[in-house]
Each structure stands twice: as structure tokens, then as C-alpha cells.
Amino acid sequence: MKFESDVQQIKYDVLKEVASVAFQGIDCDVNKIAKKMVPGPKPISRCCIYHEREIIRERVILANGGDIGNENIIEVIPAACDECPIDRYKITEACRGCLSHKCAKACPFNAIEIVGGRPVINYDLCKECGRCQKACPYNAIADIQRPCIRACGAKSISINDEKKAVIDNSKCVSCGQCSQACPFGAIMDKSQISDVIKDIVDESRQHNIYAIIAPAIASQFTFANIGQVVSAIKKVGFNDVVEVALGADIIAEHEAKEFAEVMEDKEFMTTSCCPAFVEYITKNYPELIDNMSTSVSPMIATARLIKDTDKNAKVAFIGPCMAKKMEAKKSDIEDGVDYVLTFEELLAMLDAADINVKECPEAQLNNGSYYGRIFARSGGVTEAIIQAIKEYDIQGEFKPIKCDGLKECDKALKMAKIKRLQGNFIEGMACEGGCIHGAGSISFGPKSKTIVDQYGDKAIEKKIKDSLRIFNIDKIKLHRKH
16 A cells, blocks of 8 residues: 555554564564664665664554553654754745845844844744744745644644653643654554454453444545455454444434533533543633533444443454544543554554455445444534434534634634633534544545545435434443543
8 A cells, every 4th residue: 555655654564563573473572673674784764774773663662552651642752853943933045135124023022133134033032923924025934833833733742952842741632643744753652553463363362352443444445445444354353343433323312412401501512522622621621521521432332332242342443543542541431442543553454464455355334324424524423413413303402613623622612711602512623624634544635524425325324313223222321421
């Protein structure tokens, strides 16, 4: 498969090597993998092979679970961080040294001096407001903010004295957008790929292992059809595969009914399916926690449904979301999912097992409805709630606000905090575009939304009620505490 960047390729190569070792049942030799991937004598992209090998070593450690002393899912790889420029605004050679000096006049902090007819930024005074850039008639002032900082909607990344990126765990929501944005691949998520494989190949295990797949998968393995991917997942060792879209149907019904109850004494309610959004509210707007839906996420709902049927089951969630790894560790819901894998990790796992997805027979997967499947993209949750309100004849006015990305989420939450929200329901998606653009994706193509909608159209069950008709949902614990 052709990746969208060399960074993705390198991460895939590391994950595949780690997965191969796990399938063989031997200990992972960090140095051996580093030398295999960087044989030398010439470096591939860095100053020397020793630097490159150190980066690979750190990647392998993260692929094996990372630093157990650091509870955060996302970690910076210090050796890979390229010491990007700290100063955000730079005056480029495009500057003509004009007479108007609009940049200097626009600066409210007097941070620009004119030296020899040309502007010079005094970084001790600069507050990075960007007014000089907007004022320049030649667009000669460049905004070169670090990609990781720009991508982080939670504002959890800063730069230390060594000019390396540092993640503030108290602010990080584990969305992983920084890892996807870094051009050097210097930020990576911890992986459970070895743990999953070791469990699968354990001949003494007495339990079934189920893979539950997020509906965003429709936009990822586009070189094959979904049925072939399902077949490949079973071939690699999972006992069965279930759509998380089924859990989305469960939560759409549950959240719609919860909304009707909440509106009796509250002004608004937020969704709770996106773990990064939930974490953002918890860390930045604690006064709004009571307005959060108490419904578990579709991932947890699906896992609990399976474990209600198969008491000894273990469940591995497979999706685009790095924040799910954080969610699965939460004490009040840790009984749900045992493992979390991203689509990147699934691909590496299948290739390490030498499974050609395109050659696999097509298996059936018809668990979720149209509305459960479109949870994967921005606006999909709102559409599902609207449908649930219709199907279950829920009374009351529903005025949704769809927030696409953390920046939009923050705007809505600010308005809610000061009681100026123009609605009574906030759909929050930390990743722009929704789950289809989660940082653990393989593809971030512009057609992802269309592909997911088409996948929804193929669902046999067109209504939420039809999807849930054979299940006794009342037995499943769907509430949680925030």
C-alpha cells in the first residue's frame, strides 16, 4: 500500500517488525530491529546511521507500550524532534523595505524596529499576535509556527530549553493530531499490538477474542471491500468481528432519551462519544461536566453487549482514534475494551501475518444501521439523534450545534459557559471531519465522508430500531460518571 507520507511508512515499518516478532513468539530486540531497518553505512534521512537507529529504537519502545511511568498515550520522541524554529513570525527576503512600515505601525507591542530601512522583530517583545503579518502588503512576514503546536487544539505542547517539543499531560486530550501533523514523525502513540498478538497466538487461552471495528474503516482499506477486511481480521486470529456501528445505534437511542430527561432541568447537553472531546471538557470546562451526556461511547456499548453474551470474552477495538486508548483505561469503563488498535496497527498486523486482504473471501458484516455507520463523520451523531427522536417519538425541541474540531468545540463551550449558546445540544468532534480523520488513520483523503455515507447506504437495516430489534439492551449498562 502506498502511504501519504514517508513518516507513515516508517511508522508502519516499525509496527510491522514488532508485530512479526510477536507472531514468532520471541522477545523483541530493540537494537536488532534498529540495525535491520537502518543497515548503513549511509544514513537515509538524518545526519548519521546512529541518530537514525536511536530514533527507531525509541519508536520500537513505543510500539511495545512505551514508558509505563508516563500515563499519557501520546509521547514525543526526543531524538526525532528536529528543533524546529521557536519564533513564530519571520520577516522574509520578500520584504521590500517599503516606506509605509505598516508592519511596525500595526504592532501594539512596539516589537518591530526599522534598522537600515528594513523591519526587524524584537522577539523579547513579540507576543505573536500576527498583526504585522496581516498588515504587510507584500505578504513578506511568514507564520512558521511549529506544526505540532498548530495542530494541537488543546494547547498542550510547548518547547523546552533544548528546543524540543514537550507535551503537558494535564492539558493533552490524546487526540493525536500533533503526531499526524509532525513532518518528522517525532510524536507517536503507544501501541498494544504486541499484547494483542501474544493473546491471539496463545494456544492455552480459553477465551474468545472479538474485534469490534469502527465504521470509519470504510474510508481506509479502499484497495479491498469491507467484507474482505473482515475476513482478513478473522484470518489473523480474531474469533469474530462486530461493527461498532451497532453500539452507535444503541447510544443514539440512549442519548436521545437522555436528552429529553436532561432538558427538564438543564439548558443543554453535550455528546460523549468522542473521548478527546470529553477529556477537553473535563480539563478545560469542569463547570460544564454536569451537562455532558452520561452515555458510554459506542465502543464501550458494543464491548459490553458482547461480554453480556460471552462472559469470558476479550474485546479489541479497531479504529482511527488514538484517544480511544486513553478512554479504555478509565476506571469506570475499563471493563469494556481490553485492547485498542488503530487502523495503522491493523494494517501492520495483517501484513506481518502475510495476509493479503485482496485475496481474502468476502465475509458478511451487517450489524449496524445507516445511522450507526455515519457516526464516523462530523454531523453523523446529530443525524442519528434526530432519527432516534423520530423513531421513539421523543418530545421536545432539539437544537443541535455541530462542532467540527477542537477549535469549534471550544467556541461552543465558551458560549455555553456564559449562557449564550444558540442551541441545546453540542455534538463535539475533536478531529476535523470527525472520526474519519482520526490520527490513527491510514488515509486522510477528501472523499472519506462520501465513502462513509455510501457505506451507510449499504446497511441492510435502515432504521435504528431495526438494528436493535433482536437485542435486550436493557441488560447493558450504558451510563457512566464523568
